[in-house]
Amino acid sequence: MPAEDLDLLPLARVPRQARSREKVEAALAAATDLVRTEGVEALTLPRVAEHAGLSVGAVYQYLPDRDAIIAVLVARYHARFEEVLDGVVERVRRTASAGSPDPLADLLDEVERIYAEEGVARALRAVEGSGPAAERRAHKDRMTAKVADLLVLTGLAPAGRARGVARLVFTAADGVLHEAFGLEDDERTALLRELRAMLRGYLAPAD
Structure with missing residues (x-):
């Protein structure tokens, strides 16, 4: 799915600025990598943020928890x-x-x-x-x-x-x-x- 289709995903908040969209893409890439290498149990907000090189706050507004x-x-x-x-x-x-x-x-x-x-x-x-x-x-x-x-x-x-x-x-x-x-x-x-x-x-x- 191209980055411009982030609007179609069930994010808690849709990113509008290019930098914000890059952060969401980075968080999703990090989450995917964690599942691939460590399993679904690794999907916590702090782990995803750390793996993406982002602060928890930067990820939270779009992906607030594991279920999201x-x-x-x-x-x-x-x-x-x-x-x-x-x-x-x-x-x-x-x-x-x-x-x-x-x-x-x-x-x-x-x-x-x-x-x-x-x-x-x-x-x-x-x-x-x-x-x-x-x-x-x-x-x-x-x-x-x-x-x-x-x-x-x-x-x-x-x-x-x-x-x-x-x-x-x-x-x-x-x-x-x-x-x-x-x-x-x-x-x-x-x-x-x-x-x-x-x-x-x-x-x-x-x-």
Whole structure:
């Protein structure tokens, strides 16, 4: 998410001046680094401020506590997932006429890459109640709509059933992917193989 999109994040106060926006970006970068290197338990206001080279007061007005920091990081990663999936939808839309020998494999390759790269997002998900419930639900609804578009574009579901099919596919795949990327390589590979088999069977055209 570009710095100019700080306005879209659930900050306690929206920074207006360039210097203030730089401080918020520094605090969020520090929080992300702490999660990556030490885990979510390291996300305290003093630790984030210290890691960012800022005073507690400079961070407090935008990110007053641990819950606020987690909520903003979750919202930022939701936006990241949605942006990437938008890119997948657009690429599929541009190449739909050419077709793909295995659109489901193409889609899952892309989604697995996203989950593999977003270790911080996976760590945040493990926190009970991470982010406001309304935001989590809105994110799932947006992701479901995007998956529905993909299913229609790739011919994996008819338009009339796409939304319901997409909700099941997203819910199942999201849970399995988060579980898979917490496992060792061999176990992860086996679980992802089973996910593909399950989705392929579910999305197979009826005889």
